[in-house]
Amino acid sequence: MGFYVVQALTGLASASALFLAAAGLSIIFGVTRIVNFAHGVFYMLGAYMAWTLTSQFGDSVLGFWLALIVASLSIGVVGLLVELTVLRRIYQAPELFQLTATFGVFLILQDVTLAIWGPEDLLGPRAPMLDGSVTVLGHPLPSYDLALIVLGPLVLAGLWFLFYRTRWGALVRAATEDREMLGALGVNQRLLFSTVFFLGTALAAFGGAAQLPKGGADLLMGLNILASVFVVVVVGGMGSIPGAFLAALLIAQLNAFGILIFPQGTLVLMFLVMAVVLVIRPKGLLGKAEGASRIESRALIEAAYPAPGVWERSFWALAIAALALLPLAGDAFALVLTKDILLFVLLAASLHFLLGPGGLVSFGHAAFFGCGAYAAALLVTYAESSMVLALLLAPLLAGCVAIIVGWFCVRLSGVYFAMLTLAFAQVLWSIVFQWTSVTGGDDGLLGVWPDTWANDDTVFYYLVTVLAIGGILLLRQAVHSPFGFATRAGRDSMLRAEALGLHVKQVQHVAMVFAGALAGLAGALYAFSKGSAFPDYMGIEMSFDSLIAVMLGGVQSLLGPLFGAGLFSWAAHELSTLSYWRGILGLLIVVLVLAFPRGLAGIPAAFRAARERLA
Amino acid sequence: MAEPLEVQSLNSYYGSAQALFDVSLQVAPGEAVVLLGRNGAGKSTTLKSIMGLVPRREGRLRFGERDIAAMQAYRIARLGLGYVPEERRVFAALTVEENLLVGQKEQTKSGDGRTNPWSFERLFQLFPNLAELRGRLGGHISGGEQQMLTIARTLMGNPSLLLLDEPSEGLAPIIVQQLGAAIKELKDMGLSLLLSEQNLKFASAIGDRAYVLESGHVRFAGTVDQLLADEEGRRRWLSL
Known part of the structure; x- marks a missing residue:
């Protein structure tokens, strides 16, 4: 019995970090309608930054927790810079471009992390006063898990207050429904978007920082958390903070117990739950049906695809001929x-x-x-x-x-x-x-x-x-x-x-x-x-x-x-011969998206507009 | 004192389709102007263009001394233009009180230095129905109540010129009466009004002057009395 209780408590503890990251993603999506792939990298950066700061100031209780908070806020500032330099320019761009751009940011920051902290996995510090374990019904439970168990509901309460008891919160919730109307009422959306992005990023970073003593920091954690966070957000209902909390609890408990029954398939279980939830409630556990119509994807580029012309037919003929003749060149590579x-x-x-x-x-x-x-x-x-x-x-x-x-x-x-x-x-x-x-x-x-x-x-x-x-x-x-x-x-x-x-x-x-x-x-x-x-x-x-x-x-x-x-x-x-080639690729993607926010197909139009300006 | 609105040769576009052609109109301080026309004539587009809510607009748009032709919607709102949309666009997941809170602007004084006469209490006097609905969600109140809420929400921002897009549409006659009374009260307080309507009776009870739009062109500009006297014109531009 005691064993199961401890297992459940461990599950609660891991739910906290998951909830923090998922809440951040959910808030950002709710307001900006951008699915932010860079979110995982902010989670990871939070852990790395917290590692550096706790190794400096983490010996006292106050120093340790302050280090986690300062780490989260500073990564929040990094997020803010990304919002100001990249996202702000592409809010009107097609969905696919936004996703690609945030993935580009992911690649860049991933390599920045590699450059700063190196490729080795980092061992998490011990939290002062919480480095031992307590005995629950005869089984040991790390004391730090207790702190994490408290942290989740605490942040949930804080967010609830922020969203339901302040004007800023009312503005954010209004923005998830109808951004344009909000602008017509005199609300500066840019400012709102920036503050929301800061908060969302800082939450992700706090999630990464908080799990540091438990799981340490490594370069794969950003990519690994993304899938779980997406599952949590989708299961909970896009944009719903309490939903994200509920879903994080569900998924974390599932992992805690699933690992006992079916150690090879924890991710499969997570998915099964998501599938069941989405079949029963397509908008997630606490997702609202009212918002549904506005979540519909922005008009994808509506392409007509004309029948092939002379140019395309000759392209095909040339390409096929070149491919057929290539082996004659005798170049194996x-x-x-x-x-x-x-x-x-x-x-x-x-x-x-x-x-x-x-x-x-x-x-x-x-x-x-x-x-x-x-x-x-x-x-x-x-x-x-x-x-x-x-x-x-x-x-x-x-x-x-x-x-x-x-x-x-x-x-x-x-x-x-x-x-x-x-x-x-x-x-x-x-x-x-x-x-x-x-x-x-x-x-x-x-x-x-x-x-x-x-x-x-x-x-x-x-x-x-x-x-x-x-x-x-x-x-x-x-x-x-x-x-x-x-x-x-x-x-x-x-x-x-x-x-x-x-x-x-x-x-x-x-x-x-x-x-x-x-x-x-x-x-x-x-x-x-x-x-x-x-x-x-x-x-x-x-x-x-x-x-x-x-x-x-x-x-x-x-x-x-x-x-x-x-x-x-x-x-x-x-x-790929260069050591930071993924980061360079990310940079190229971001530059491309920023330069041509309407896509490569928009390049001729962009040049035409530039010529008109010059004329 | 309110500022005059001046629109000259306004052309607006949705993508490659042009919706307005050389629309010109003025609203003097304290004046109530009605914008009439059939469905699709361009009434809503005109109001949205003034507010900066259409994808592309060209022309001369001035509010007092300011050029608002290239301004973003939120800045235009902060100058003292209040927009009440046709579809109401109440925030459904926010309570009535929160909807009002959102309408309130950050500064207590608006851009031109007028102090804000509007408070929850003052608005509940104007729209008594809203008082008991304070804690209800915006999505859970009737259409008439939503119409009052959306006007009240805009008033919270203390506009000096109110743009009202077909406020009487789809409402029961008794509600239309209440609304008309409230709008007249606003006019008496010195607010300028630009009101789009299909309901000529409702419009003529409020308006001083009128413009009639047809397919994006201004077909008539004059006083409401002149329009009422012009039976031929009314049949051509307004009757169904």
Whole structure:
């Protein structure tokens, strides 16, 4: 009995840090409507900053807690600077650009952290007076856990007071409903946004700082907390602070007890709860239905995709001819690089099908790429399947996973959809990562080589080229098929499309399965190309790389993902020799988004405007 | 003393579609001006353009000495323009009292140095129904009560010119009567009014002068009495 009580108390303690971070994200989203991917990095920075400050002043009780608070506030200031320099300029930009920009900020700050504190994991300090343990019903419980248990409700009460008993709080809640009206009443939104962003960031940093004595600080914690925080915010109801508290308790208890029953699957349990909650209450536990209509995603760039003209046809002819002739050049490395690029282009093209014609912003598309890779690798490893059979089955299996994932996801829209896709991808990633006995965990599955007939570099190169180009052309055909028209109709006006008799959700579901299967094909080919499958293939970074590629090329054009992905993987290849290449990439993304807030497709218009100004 | 509003050759756009064409109008201090026209004539767009709430507008917009053509909405509001939107846009998750609190501006004196005569008590005198609803959520009160709340919320900011967008729309006749009385009281207090309406009877009871809009163009400018006398014009621009 005592053991279970202690386990529950441990769960309560970890709920606190989770709640702090989730509350911060929820507040920021509520007011600015930006899903802030940089949030995880602020959580991490809070921990690092607290580590530095407590090592200086953390010997006394007062010094320790002051160090945590000062660390949180100073990271709040960093957040404020990000808001002033980056976010402030893109509040009117399309959703996808905002996400990409905050992810760029994530990459930059991640590398800044690496540069300042180094790659080693840092051990958390002991909190003065709280470094021992207390005995609860005969079982020991770290005293610091008690402090954390108190901290959560304390912050909740403080936030409640702030939001429900001050004018500032009333303004913030009003802003979550109708920002424009608030402006018309004389409220300076910029100031409000900045203060909200400061508070949200400081809360995330406080979450990271508070868990420091328990979990220490490492460079992965930012990315790791993101998925949990998203789950908490979505389960609790976007924008609801009490909801975030409730959900944090639920998820943390689930982790505390889940680890006893099912140690390999804590993340899976978390997801299952989210799935159940969202099926019963699509707006989360305490999410409000009234706000729902305003959460609808801002008009995605409504692209018409004209039929291919002479220019595009000649591009295809040239590209195919160049790819066919490439092996004649005799440069083995060029073949490897081109193979990689082609597969990444196929992945990006399949994601583009969801984003562009489908209007579905998926944050977890790499999941299907990874599923394809693992399907192939598992078939080869355990069933001694031939490559041909594996290449046939892998897209089907990835498509089957997409059937399940899609069934849940298409019930939601906009930001909820995006978060759910990310959560599913993280779950799949964690299954692969944690189920070591089958998937090899972090070590991956090795020895996934092509059949003997295709083992020759040139033959396999042609195989990849034919299948990748075939997949891309299939996606292209689909856009101009009745099915493609239906997806675009659902994107541009759900109500009108439904009034015409289209089952929009079903169309979206089919689109996800179609895109998932093609991503699976790319993944399977990639596994055979590399001879292995690793959890990274379905990681957040892979999902984001493909998102960035699509965004770089422009959602409006069917050739966009081709150029974007090509450019991205070439740049990644060139930059990856540099030690801070991810940070540099982040910087490039942010600059690009700031310079062209309407997207690459907006570049001609931007130049036209500049010329008019000069004239 | 209130400031005059002067709008000259206002052109407004939604994307590439132009909604207003060379709209010109004036509101003198203490004057009540009505803006008439059918649905889609551009009444709401005119008020939103003055308030800085449309994506793109061009033309000369002055409030007193200030050029407000390129100003953001919140600055325009702080100069003393109060906007009451057609859809009411009450904050549904906030209580009636919190809605009023949001309308209050940071400074006790507005931009032109007038002290704010409005308090909760004063507003509850003007709109007695609101007094007992103080703690109710904005989303949980009737349409008529929301209309009063949205006017009261704007008054909390102590405007000298009130832009009212179809306040009588969709309300029961008895509520329209109460509202008319309250608006007249505001006029008597010296507030300037620019009121858009489809209800000619309601408008003529309040307005001194009138403008009639049709497809984004001003078709008539004159006194309310002149408009009432112009049967032909009324049929052409206003009747359904």
